[in-house]
Amino acid sequence: MATQEVPLNETLAHLKTESETLKSKLEEERAKLHDVELHQVAEKVEGLGQFVMKTRRTLKGHGNKVLCMDWCKDKRRIVSSSQDGKVIVWDAFTTNKEHAVTMPCTWVMACAYAPSGCAVACGGLDNKCSVYPLSLDKNENLAAKKKSVAMHTNYLSACSFTNSDMQILTSSGDGTCALWDVESGQLLQSFHGHAADVLCLDLAPSETGNTFVSGGCDKKANVWDMRSGQCIQSFETHESDINSVRYYPSGDAFASGSDDATCRLYDLRADREVAIYSKDSIIFGVSSVDFSLSGRLLFGGYNDYTINVWDVLKGTRVSILFGHENRVSTLRVSPDGTAFCTGSWDHTLRIWA
Amino acid sequence: MTIRTARPNRGQHFWPRLYCLQKLESILLEMQDPKSGVKGSEQKLNVTTIPHVITGNDIITWITNKMMITTEEAQAFSTMLVAYGYIYPLQNHKKLVMCNNNSLYRFQTPYFWPTQKWVPEDSDYAIYLAKRNIRKKGMLEPYEQAHYNHLHEWLNHKWDFIVMQATEQYKAGKERKKPDRVVFDCQERAYWIVTRPPPRTQSAMDCGPERLIDPNTDQVTGEYTHTHAQTGVLVKYITTYKNHDPFLASCLPSNPWQTDNDAYWTLNMRRVEVPTKMRVERWSFSLFELLSDLRGRDDFKIFLKKEFSGENLAFWEAAEELKWGTASSMSSKAETIFKTFLAPGAPRWINIDGRTMGLTVKGLEHPHRYVLEAAQTHVFLLMKKDTFFRYLKSPTYKDIQKKALNPEQHNFSPAQLEQNALNRSPGIHPIILWQQEEEEKAKAAAASAPVDVKAMMSKIDRKK
Numbered sequence: 001m002a003t004q005e006v007p008l009n010e011t012l013a014h015l016k017t018e019s020e021t022l023k024s025k026l027e028e029e030r031a032k033l034h035d036v037e038l039h040q041v042a043e044k045v046e047g048l049g050q051f052v053m054k055t056r057r058t059l060k061g062h063g064n065k066v067l068c069m070d071w072c073k074d075k076r077r078i079v080s081s082s083q084d085g086k087v088i089v090w091d092a093f094t095t096n097k098e099h100a101v102t103m104p105c106t107w108v109m110a111c112a113y114a115p116s117g118c119a120v121a122c123g124g125l126d127n128k129c130s131v132y133p134l135s136l137d138k139n140e141n142l143a144a145k146k147k148s149v150a151m152h153t154n155y156l157s158a159c160s161f162t163n164s165d166m167q168i169l170t171s172s173g174d175g176t177c178a179l180w181d182v183e184s185g186q187l188l189q190s191f192h193g194h195a196a197d198v199l200c201l202d203l204a205p206s207e208t209g210n211t212f213v214s215g216g217c218d219k220k221a222n223v224w225d226m227r228s229g230q231c232i233q234s235f236e237t238h239e240s241d242i243n244s245v246r247y248y249p250s251g252d253a254f255a256s257g258s259d260d261a262t263c264r265l266y267d268l269r270a271d272r273e274v275a276i277y278s279k280d281s282i283i284f285g286v287s288s289v290d291f292s293l294s295g296r297l298l299f300g301g302y303n304d305y306t307i308n309v310w311d312v313l314k315g316t317r318v319s320i321l322f323g324h325e326n327r328v329s330t331l332r333v334s335p336d337g338t339a340f341c342t343g344s345w346d347h348t349l350r351i352w353a
Numbered sequence: 354m355t356i357r358t359a360r361p362n363r364g365q366h367f368w369p370r371l372y373c374l375q376k377l378e379s380i381l382l383e384m385q386d387p388k389s390g391v392k393g394s395e396q397k398l399n400v401t402t403i404p405h406v407i408t409g410n411d412i413i414t415w416i417t418n419k420m421m422i423t424t425e426e427a428q429a430f431s432t433m434l435v436a437y438g439y440i441y442p443l444q445n446h447k448k449l450v451m452c453n454n455n456s457l458y459r460f461q462t463p464y465f466w467p468t469q470k471w472v473p474e475d476s477d478y479a480i481y482l483a484k485r486n487i488r489k490k491g492m493l494e495p496y497e498q499a500h501y502n503h504l505h506e507w508l509n510h511k512w513d514f515i516v517m518q519a520t521e522q523y524k525a526g527k528e529r530k531k532p533d534r535v536v537f538d539c540q541e542r543a544y545w546i547v548t549r550p551p552p553r554t555q556s557a558m559d560c561g562p563e564r565l566i567d568p569n570t571d572q573v574t575g576e577y578t579h580t581h582a583q584t585g586v587l588v589k590y591i592t593t594y595k596n597h598d599p600f601l602a603s604c605l606p607s608n609p610w611q612t613d614n615d616a617y618w619t620l621n622m623r624r625v626e627v628p629t630k631m632r633v634e635r636w637s638f639s640l641f642e643l644l645s646d647l648r649g650r651d652d653f654k655i656f657l658k659k660e661f662s663g664e665n666l667a668f669w670e671a672a673e674e675l676k677w678g679t680a681s682s683m684s685s686k687a688e689t690i691f692k693t694f695l696a697p698g699a700p701r702w703i704n705i706d707g708r709t710m711g712l713t714v715k716g717l718e719h720p721h722r723y724v725l726e727a728a729q730t731h732v733f734l735l736m737k738k739d740t741f742f743r744y745l746k747s748p749t750y751k752d753i754q755k756k757a758l759n760p761e762q763h764n765f766s767p768a769q770l771e772q773n774a775l776n777r778s779p780g781i782h783p784i785i786l787w788q789q790e791e792e793e794k795a796k797a798a799a800a801s802a803p804v805d806v807k808a809m810m811s812k813i814d815r816k817k
Contacts, residue, residue, distance in 0.1 A: 053600075107562050117782075207644075248590075337597075
């Protein structure tokens with residue numbers, strides 16, 4: 001009796017159709033819960049006035065592309081990392097450089113400031129995330145006390161401390177995210193589900209603080225439960241790699257920025273996208289997004305060297321800021337919302353207020 | 354459920370910008386439309402007349418009208434066209450920006466567009482430099498000379514071929530009419546400025562490390578809960594916080610980044626005696642806000658002490674420390690928490706329902722990071738629904754509201770602002786603040802620890 005050999009193409013084609021059918025069914029179900037759109041609710045909200053946002057500080061000191069930055073909880077210090085392996089801690093208010101570390105690898109794509117203000121974490125092409133305790137002694141060699149915490153099998157794309165200095169959450173080009181114990185370097189939880197490089201992550205600001213969102217090259221944004229390691233929600237509406245995800249200040253929603261030149265807002269309870277921020281004249285990808293303190297404004301750093309400011313409720317662009325001479329690679333609002341900082345491939349960082 | 358699909362090779366990991374550049378090209382084609390595009394003219398460059406030359410002014414005006422954006426944005430947009438090599442400048446050819454004046458530009462021939470399939474190889478560059486060498490008899494720019502020497506070294510095995518090609522192209526060039534030759538030379542030079550940028554210039558062609566895509570896994574997962582859109586929640590949050598958003602309302606006394614005066618930060622430090630009115634108002638927004646601001650938490654503790662109900666918050670804090678602490682401290686912390694809060698007859702026994710208590714105590718036999726989750730949530734909800742509202746109505750809160758500061762808005766003259774900029778305060782280093790905090794915490798813990806009667810007695814005995 002001859003064995004039945006189904007040609008491989010047919011099986012794949014069949015599965016592909018099945019996958020598309022299921023996807024459209026999911027969309028149908030989601031659409032049934034379609035409620036009032038965000039901008040309709042926002043019609044009753046008053047409009048925003050004119051904005052005067054200027055560069056208040058320009059931080060020069062990196063010898064190469066600035067890739068990432070993070071604020072200290074003291075609202076004035078920042079840590080930044082660059083392509084040449086340098087990680088610098090600045091007092092952005094006085095523009096003084098306070099510490100500098102040279103990593104043993106290039107392309108340090110991730111850096112984070114510890115909540116206590118006493119350490120910084122960074123990593124990149126070395127596939128690791130290392131923690132450097134900071135010191136009041138300017139002459140101390142910080143590299144001596146370096147602690148290797150995370151180990152991935154591909155580049156580190158993002159890292160973030162949780163509510164204390166003791167745990168770090170990382171995302172990597174190996175397609176996974178992971179939670180680590182800093183003291184022992186132990187892997188506490190790993191998160192599998194992305195089908196390609198994970199490029200960004202953000203921890204939820206909720207009272208329970210048990211979830212985080214990640215975005216990847218598979219165009220998906222996934223929400224994870226830190227306790228179980230499960231992906232509890234997934235959103236796939238972007239048309240290209242998601243470079244940045246950031247929670248809305250209340251934790252009920254999050255925004256994403258992608259290479260498809262759009263930013264999108266996703267409502268977690270409704271489980272769907274509720275707004276798209278795009279314009280015909282904006283063609284280049286968004287590298288980084290963040291909200292203002294109230295959540296009314298969404299700032300986006302773009303690959304065409306500009307920063308666009310969006311009205312989250314009405315979906316319109318309220319301002320466009322110029323100044324950088326190369327792509328804006330990172331953007332973060334300060335902890336008290338008084339300013340935001342951008343880092344660029346033009347080797348500089350700028351503080352805007 | 355897992356479904357695997359064959360994912361088409363997007364090729365994006367070689368050309369991350371392909372998606373964007375194709376959109377740029379469609380606009381470019383419109384710009385070159387003989388009727389509705391940008392009007393070109395003939396211009397004299399040295400002694401040659403070059404056709405189809407456009408000015409920066411005209412380009413920016415056309416884009417402003419076409420896309421209905423401001424001139425500034427149009428300039429930024431057209432700088433992208435120059436940065437990627439779709440339009441090149443005739444004067445000042447090394448600076449790839451669009452100037453809003455009579456500077457002259459030309460459209461680049463599609464052969465040299467960045468989206469063409471061929472990758473600019475080093476041997477192509479070597480041929481180009483060799484050709485320039487022949488023509489200008491060794492008048493390459495220093496950086497080009499450096500490239501040339503380097504290529505000569507590592508492409509040495511091919512050098513005869515390269516020189517042959519360069520000579521061929523040079524001869525072929527001489528056969529052309531002068532204007533065509535000049536145009537082609539400009540185009541080629543522009544192409545190489547874009548793909549091999551001079552040192553210390555910004556280049557749009559830079560790209561990050563390669564993003565790897567595994568084409569063989571595609572999962573469709575996700576269970577979701579059926580609830581309705583909570584867009585009202587987002588609007589409510591914004592309305593509540595809008596006066597506290599420094600981008601929407603002014604900070605009092607002033608935004609330190611704008612005036613170079615850090616009074617705003619000093620007034621809002623962790624351990625101020627008297628907080629500001631805005632800060633106190635923010636505590637009333639939610640229990641989460643009140644607890645997140647440690648100064649607010651202090652005030653809440655004062656209230657709880659008066660009510661003799663501090664154990665709930667103490668438990669919540671201890672549970673937070675367990676959750677976010679080091680892995681090695683887990684067991685000892687769990688034990689302390691059990692003894693202090695959960696054991697029958699414990700000194701700070703918390704009142705939670707029997708079921709939760711049972712589950713928690715059982716879980717503590719094998720403590721892990723989230724073992725207190727259920728109890729902590731229960732306690733938090735208790736505080737949120739009851740204690741928090743009583744706090745807001747209490748004399749403690751009303752008292753601090755009255756005492757709270759309302760700083761005057763700063764009104765600096767330009768001279769004063771200049772002075773401020775020269776005298777920016779360094780503030781206190783976070784490490785020092787952290788050390789102070791740890792000391793305070795240790796003191797507080799010692800003060801609130803249950804009195805050890807035996808030790809007290811033996812102390813008294815020893816004194817006798």
